[in-house]
Amino acid sequence: MKTKRLLQTITALFIAGASSTLAATFTADYLGGSIWEQDANWSTTVYPQNGRTRPAPNGDPIPGLNPLYNVSINNPAPCTLGIGVRVEAVNVSMGSTLNINGSIWANTGFGNAGLITLNSTGNFLGMLRAGGDSNVVAGGEIFMSDHFSNSVTAGSHGKILTIAAGGRIRGAGNVNAYHGDDVRTYFQIVNHGLIEALQPVNPLRIFLTDDAAFTNSMVNDGTLRASGQGVLIFANFNNFANVLNEGGTIEAIDNGTVRVQHRSTIMGGTLTTSGSGTIRGGTDFTGGTLNNVTNSGTVAIGPNEIVHLTGTFTNNSLVRFEGTASAAASLLLQDDVTLAGNGLFAMDGQSAGIAGTDVVGRTMTVAPGVTIRGDGIIGAFNSNFTYKILNLVNQGTIEATNGLTIYVSNSQNSNLSNNGGILRAGSGSLLHFESPTGGGMVTNNNGGLLEALSNSTIKFLSGATLINNEGATIELDGGTIDAAAGVDLNGGQLVGNGTFTGPIRNNGGTVAPGFSPGKITINGNYTQGANGILNLEIGGTTAGTEYDQLVVNGTATLGGTLNVSLINGFQPAVGDVFNIIAPSAFSGAFATINTVGFNSTITYSSGGITLTVISSAGQLLNIATRMNVQTDPNQLIGGFIISGSEPKKVIILATGPSLAAFGLSGVLADPVLELYQGNTLIATNDNWKVPAQAEIEATQLQPSHDLESALVQTLAPGAYTAIVRGTNGTGIGTVQLYDLAQTSKSKLANISSRGSVQPGDDKAMIAGFIIGGEGGDDSRVVVRALGPSLAAFGIAGVLPDPTLELKNANGSTLISNDDWQQAAEEAEISSRGLAPGDTQESALAISLPHGGYTAIVRGKGDASGVAVVEVYNVD
Structure with missing residues (x-):
C-alpha cells in the first residue's frame, strides 16, 4: 500500500503544472543526516519540495504561499531521497552524494559535480527530470543501478544536457525518456565526457529527439561506451534523429554491445571495439544509420538486424554478418555509398545481404583495400524485391567462399564495373551474376581481375553478360566460368587453367592458357x-x-x-x-x-x-674463363645455370700448367676444382686421373697435364658454382665447362665467372664460350661485366669501372661497352631483368651464329679489382 500511495503522489506531481500564485525562492542546504524527507536535515527546517511550508508549531512559516526551493547538496554525508519531489534546481557539489530512490523534477535544471545515483525499483522511480539546461561537470557522475526505469530526462523541449570533459553518466536505464512517458520531452545531449552502459541485465538507452530546435539530437566529442556485458542503445520514437559524432568515439569493450536502431543516425567519428565487444544494428525494420563513420572495431549484424549506410563508411577492421536461413542480416544503402578502408565485410552464415532501400540504381563503390568475402546476396535480396538492386563499382575485393550472388540489371541502371578490383570465386565456391530483369552487364576494366580458383564456378544467369576491356584479366585457376552469353574480350587477357563454358569472342584481347604451362x-x-x-x-x-x-x-x-x-x-x-x-x-x-x-x-x-x-636457335655449349687465380677470396669462381626439364651431363675442367705452352708465364702450378650447389659441396678433384680417368678420357676433353683437375657430373636443372684454387700457389688458370648432352631438353641458360682483374692483357678476365647444337638459327645472348655492385654482397676490392669487349673466333671485335646505359640495347637489357646494379658496369646484347666467342673484361684506366663476367642465353 505504501508503494502504491508513493507512486500516486509522484504521478500527481508530474501531471500538475506550476502554480500561478506568487512564490518566493529559497536555498535549501543539506545539513547531513542522510534522509531527504527529514525536515531537520535542511537549512530551511523543512525538506525541500516546491509549495511545502514549515508547520506553524515549529515557528514562523516560510513567507509566501508556494515557496520554491533551490537545493544544494554540499555535505560529505550522502543524502538519500525515497519519495518524489519537485524543486526549482538541484546542485550536487564535489565530494557530495545524492541517492535518488524516488524521483526529482527540477524546474530549472540540475548541476552535478559530485555523485548522483539513480536506484529505481519500479515505474517513475530512480528518475532525475529537469525543466532547464543541466550539467554534469568535470568530476561529476550520474550512476544508474541495473533497472530499466532509471532515467535522466527533460521536463520541456529545447533544453540541453551537457556532460563536461571528466563528467560521467554510467549504468542502466534511460537518458532522455522515462518509463511510461507519453509526452516524451527531450534534451539535446552534448557529451564531452563519458556515457557508459555497464550493467549486465538492463541496457542504457539514449533516446534522440527530432526537436526542430536542434540540428543534431546529440553532439559527442567524448566517449559513448558499452562495457562489462552492458548494452548501449541509440533510439528514436518518431522521425530520424542524429548523433553528431565528429571527433567522438563510440566503443564496445569487454563483451559490451552498442546498438544503433529505431531511426537513429551516427554522423562521423569512430567506432571501436575490444574484448569481444560489438557494434550492432537494430532489430526493427528501420534500423539505425551510420553516416560518414569510421569503424576500427567489430560491427556485427545479427538475424533480423539492419544497419543503414550513407556517405562514406570507412571500415578498417570488421563488419560481420550473422544471418540465419530464416532471418537475414542486412546492410542497406540509403544513398550512394562508398565503402573505404582496409577492413573486411564478412558475409558469414546465411541470408547475408547488401542492397539499396527505396530506389534502384544507388551506386555502391568498393574502394581499394576493402574486402567483401563470404556468402549471400549483393543487390535485391528478398523475395518481393523490397530492397533494391545496386549499381556496383568495385575497386577492392569481392570474394565468394560458398555461394554469393550479385544482381545486375541494364534496365535499372544497376550493373557492375570492376575498375581495378578483384571478383573472385574461392576454392570450391559459387559466384553468380544474375539479372532479375533479363539483362545485366559485368564489365572488367583496367587492372580488374575476375578469378575462378580451384573447383569453383562463376556463373552468369538470366541474360547477365561479361565484357573484358583493356588492362583487365579473366583468370582460370582450376575453376570454371559458365557464361551462356559468352564473353567479349575487347582487350586485356584470359589466362590460366580451367574451363570456360560459352562462346569466347576475342575481338582485341589476349588468350594465354596456363601458368607456364597449362x-x-x-x-x-x-x-x-x-x-x-x-x-x-x-x-x-x-x-x-x-x-x-x-x-x-x-x-x-x-x-x-x-x-x-x-x-x-x-x-x-x-x-x-x-x-x-x-x-x-x-x-x-x-x-x-x-x-x-x-x-x-x-x-x-x-x-x-x-x-x-x-x-x-643455337645454345651455349661451353664456357672457359682465364684469369689470375689468387688466394681466397680472390680465387677463380665459375657459375652456371641449367634450365629445362631434364638432367644434363657436363664436364668441368681446371687448368694451369698446360697454359705455359701458349706462351703464358706465371701459370697456376697445381689447380684444385670444387663443385657446389648453393653451400653444398657436390664433388671435388685435385689431379684428374684420380679417381675417374676412364670416364674423363671418354669425353675426349681430358686435361693435358696430370696436375690439372676435371669432374664429369650429371646435374639436375638448377644453379651451380665451380671454384678453382691453387695448391700452395697462385697464377694464371682457367675454369672450363662443356655440355655433354646437347640434345637433351635442358640447356645452359647462364654461365659466369668471378675473379681478380689485373692490368695487362695476360691478367684481364677472359671468358670464352661456344654456341652450337642442333638448332641452326642465331642465338640471342646478353653479356655483362660487373664490379661495383659486388660490394653489396660483402666482396672487398671490387673493380671500380669494368669495360667489356666481345670478339669472334678470328679475334675481330664484334661489340664493346663501357657504361651499360650507353649501350644501344639498354631498353632490351632492362626489359629482360638483366640491368646491372651500377651505372659504371657494362652490358651488351647481340644475336650470334654458331661458333666460338671471347668476352674480355678489363679495368678502365688499368684499374684492378674483383669482377664478374656473365653470359645469358636469352633466346
Missing part, C-alpha cells in the same frame, strides 16, 4: 578476330602439363596473331610436333605467327591445329 577448355565456340592474340608457351612435349593447349569443344574461327615462346630452358628438336589447338571444327587461319627461339610451320585440321619445329 590448358584452357572452351565448351563453346572460339572466335579470334583480326586484333585478337593467342599466346602459347612450350616447355616440353606433353600437352597441358609441359606446353600450353587450347581445347575448343566447338568451332575455332581463327585470325589475328599467334605468339609461341619457349620456357623453362626447353630446347625443342627439329621435327617435334605440338598439338596447340584441339577443336571440334575450325575455319580461318592466323594472320601473323611469331616464334621465339625456333622456326616452325602450322598445320590446320579439325583433328588438331599443330605446330612443327623446322629449326631452332
Whole structure:
C-alpha cells in the first residue's frame, strides 16, 4: 500500500503544472543526516519540495504561499531521497552524494559535480527530470543501478544536457525518456565526457529527439561506451534523429554491445571495439544509420538486424554478418555509398545481404583495400524485391567462399564495373551474376581481375553478360566460368587453367592458357578476330602439363596473331610436333605467327591445329674463363645455370700448367676444382686421373697435364658454382665447362665467372664460350661485366669501372661497352631483368651464329679489382 500511495503522489506531481500564485525562492542546504524527507536535515527546517511550508508549531512559516526551493547538496554525508519531489534546481557539489530512490523534477535544471545515483525499483522511480539546461561537470557522475526505469530526462523541449570533459553518466536505464512517458520531452545531449552502459541485465538507452530546435539530437566529442556485458542503445520514437559524432568515439569493450536502431543516425567519428565487444544494428525494420563513420572495431549484424549506410563508411577492421536461413542480416544503402578502408565485410552464415532501400540504381563503390568475402546476396535480396538492386563499382575485393550472388540489371541502371578490383570465386565456391530483369552487364576494366580458383564456378544467369576491356584479366585457376552469353574480350587477357563454358569472342584481347604451362577448355565456340592474340608457351612435349593447349569443344574461327615462346630452358628438336589447338571444327587461319627461339610451320585440321619445329636457335655449349687465380677470396669462381626439364651431363675442367705452352708465364702450378650447389659441396678433384680417368678420357676433353683437375657430373636443372684454387700457389688458370648432352631438353641458360682483374692483357678476365647444337638459327645472348655492385654482397676490392669487349673466333671485335646505359640495347637489357646494379658496369646484347666467342673484361684506366663476367642465353 505504501508503494502504491508513493507512486500516486509522484504521478500527481508530474501531471500538475506550476502554480500561478506568487512564490518566493529559497536555498535549501543539506545539513547531513542522510534522509531527504527529514525536515531537520535542511537549512530551511523543512525538506525541500516546491509549495511545502514549515508547520506553524515549529515557528514562523516560510513567507509566501508556494515557496520554491533551490537545493544544494554540499555535505560529505550522502543524502538519500525515497519519495518524489519537485524543486526549482538541484546542485550536487564535489565530494557530495545524492541517492535518488524516488524521483526529482527540477524546474530549472540540475548541476552535478559530485555523485548522483539513480536506484529505481519500479515505474517513475530512480528518475532525475529537469525543466532547464543541466550539467554534469568535470568530476561529476550520474550512476544508474541495473533497472530499466532509471532515467535522466527533460521536463520541456529545447533544453540541453551537457556532460563536461571528466563528467560521467554510467549504468542502466534511460537518458532522455522515462518509463511510461507519453509526452516524451527531450534534451539535446552534448557529451564531452563519458556515457557508459555497464550493467549486465538492463541496457542504457539514449533516446534522440527530432526537436526542430536542434540540428543534431546529440553532439559527442567524448566517449559513448558499452562495457562489462552492458548494452548501449541509440533510439528514436518518431522521425530520424542524429548523433553528431565528429571527433567522438563510440566503443564496445569487454563483451559490451552498442546498438544503433529505431531511426537513429551516427554522423562521423569512430567506432571501436575490444574484448569481444560489438557494434550492432537494430532489430526493427528501420534500423539505425551510420553516416560518414569510421569503424576500427567489430560491427556485427545479427538475424533480423539492419544497419543503414550513407556517405562514406570507412571500415578498417570488421563488419560481420550473422544471418540465419530464416532471418537475414542486412546492410542497406540509403544513398550512394562508398565503402573505404582496409577492413573486411564478412558475409558469414546465411541470408547475408547488401542492397539499396527505396530506389534502384544507388551506386555502391568498393574502394581499394576493402574486402567483401563470404556468402549471400549483393543487390535485391528478398523475395518481393523490397530492397533494391545496386549499381556496383568495385575497386577492392569481392570474394565468394560458398555461394554469393550479385544482381545486375541494364534496365535499372544497376550493373557492375570492376575498375581495378578483384571478383573472385574461392576454392570450391559459387559466384553468380544474375539479372532479375533479363539483362545485366559485368564489365572488367583496367587492372580488374575476375578469378575462378580451384573447383569453383562463376556463373552468369538470366541474360547477365561479361565484357573484358583493356588492362583487365579473366583468370582460370582450376575453376570454371559458365557464361551462356559468352564473353567479349575487347582487350586485356584470359589466362590460366580451367574451363570456360560459352562462346569466347576475342575481338582485341589476349588468350594465354596456363601458368607456364597449362590448358584452357572452351565448351563453346572460339572466335579470334583480326586484333585478337593467342599466346602459347612450350616447355616440353606433353600437352597441358609441359606446353600450353587450347581445347575448343566447338568451332575455332581463327585470325589475328599467334605468339609461341619457349620456357623453362626447353630446347625443342627439329621435327617435334605440338598439338596447340584441339577443336571440334575450325575455319580461318592466323594472320601473323611469331616464334621465339625456333622456326616452325602450322598445320590446320579439325583433328588438331599443330605446330612443327623446322629449326631452332643455337645454345651455349661451353664456357672457359682465364684469369689470375689468387688466394681466397680472390680465387677463380665459375657459375652456371641449367634450365629445362631434364638432367644434363657436363664436364668441368681446371687448368694451369698446360697454359705455359701458349706462351703464358706465371701459370697456376697445381689447380684444385670444387663443385657446389648453393653451400653444398657436390664433388671435388685435385689431379684428374684420380679417381675417374676412364670416364674423363671418354669425353675426349681430358686435361693435358696430370696436375690439372676435371669432374664429369650429371646435374639436375638448377644453379651451380665451380671454384678453382691453387695448391700452395697462385697464377694464371682457367675454369672450363662443356655440355655433354646437347640434345637433351635442358640447356645452359647462364654461365659466369668471378675473379681478380689485373692490368695487362695476360691478367684481364677472359671468358670464352661456344654456341652450337642442333638448332641452326642465331642465338640471342646478353653479356655483362660487373664490379661495383659486388660490394653489396660483402666482396672487398671490387673493380671500380669494368669495360667489356666481345670478339669472334678470328679475334675481330664484334661489340664493346663501357657504361651499360650507353649501350644501344639498354631498353632490351632492362626489359629482360638483366640491368646491372651500377651505372659504371657494362652490358651488351647481340644475336650470334654458331661458333666460338671471347668476352674480355678489363679495368678502365688499368684499374684492378674483383669482377664478374656473365653470359645469358636469352633466346
